[in-house]
Amino acid sequence: MSDIQNQIAANGQAALSSVAAAQTLADLDHVRVTVLGKKGTLSEALKSLGQVPAEERPKLGALANEWKSKVESAIDARKVDLEAKQIELELVKTKLDVTLPSRKIHQGSLHPITQTVRKVSQVLGRIGFDVAVGPEIETDFLNFEAVNIPKDHPARDMQDTFFIGPGVVLRSQTSPVQMRAMRSQKWPVRILSPGVVYRCDSDATHSPMFHQIEGLWVDQKVSLADLKGVLDFFAKELFGSDTKIRLRPSYFPFVEPGAEVDVSCAICAGKNPTCSMCKGTGWLEILGAGMVHPRLFELAGYTPSEVSGFAFGMGVERIAMLLHDIPDLRLMFQGDQRFLKQF
Numbered sequence: 001m002s003d004i005q006n007q008i009a010a011n012g013q014a015a016l017s018s019v020a021a022a023q024t025l026a027d028l029d030h031v032r033v034t035v036l037g038k039k040g041t042l043s044e045a046l047k048s049l050g051q052v053p054a055e056e057r058p059k060l061g062a063l064a065n066e067w068k069s070k071v072e073s074a075i076d077a078r079k080v081d082l083e084a085k086q087i088e089l090e091l092v093k094t095k096l097d098v099t100l101p102s103r104k105i106h107q108g109s110l111h112p113i114t115q116t117v118r119k120v121s122q123v124l125g126r127i128g129f130d131v132a133v134g135p136e137i138e139t140d141f142l143n144f145e146a147v148n149i150p151k152d153h154p155a156r157d158m159q160d161t162f163f164i165g166p167g168v169v170l171r172s173q174t175s176p177v178q179m180r181a182m183r184s185q186k187w188p189v190r191i192l193s194p195g196v197v198y199r200c201d202s203d204a205t206h207s208p209m210f211h212q213i214e215g216l217w218v219d220q221k222v223s224l225a226d227l228k229g230v231l232d233f234f235a236k237e238l239f240g241s242d243t244k245i246r247l248r249p250s251y252f253p254f255v256e257p258g259a260e261v262d263v264s265c266a267i268c269a270g271k272n273p274t275c276s277m278c279k280g281t282g283w284l285e286i287l288g289a290g291m292v293h294p295r296l297f298e299l300a301g302y303t304p305s306e307v308s309g310f311a312f313g314m315g316v317e318r319i320a321m322l323l324h325d326i327p328d329l330r331l332m333f334q335g336d337q338r339f340l341k342q343f
């Protein structure tokens, strides 16, 4: 056997070993190029046949071609194997385990203030109160004078207001909504006005922005007894059927007479002198109320001798704090998930 024959056979054997050793399709392609490519080992062997004597060429040519097709078949067969292996790997990698627990879906909840506004509106809605809304930027006239707090009235000192321009304020109470309602319709009027109000006040129990709900019922012969009946119903619905109310005489410029309204302490019923809710008094102040001052009917365009009515107002944060035993008003406005998740 000539040197060239040996060389071709050795190249062919080496190529077959490389094909068998290839672990990836990229490895296999590399073998194909180095053996069968233009400058591959077998291709070079075929080219070199030009230098051998003419009578030996056909035999050597046949031998080289034989090895070439052997290597080609080996590459094709190995390619099929490697492709199958790759598909299997791919399947294992992307396998979906349907028994795994699903990811937790985070669900939001309504802010305790929103919940409280809705609860109060729902309770009083059942006895005929409709929700009315108005602007947060209000005229000085509707915010003060129309609720019987004239410019020289000492009651103006009772609250510090954000004045944002001549005759324009951020409303310090939702009472302007009541005046707007009375001015836009004839009595009877039975409305609730929930909304944001603003005062220059900020500490543990005061926020410069907070929420109020005021109620107004105007009709013929509405009496103080009706006010007590509505408040009693409201307190029992909100704080439980054992709840009692009491009215303490108080002064608000827009009502006459006026009262502060307390509910009995549901935690201790007045029996615990160190109760954190009522401080042992047995009573919790929840709102202010009274019979609408006749002056307001005049400003609304009503005839005071024809109508009477009552109004009440409460701080939504205060009600929410009582309902959920929240110790600090500021928790309501900090957006802390640990707090909000509890509702």
Ligand SMILES: [Zn+2]
Residues within 6 Å of the ligand: 265, 266, 267, 268, 269, 270, 271, 272, 275, 276, 277, 278, 279, 280, 281, 282, 283
């Ligand atoms: Zn108590």
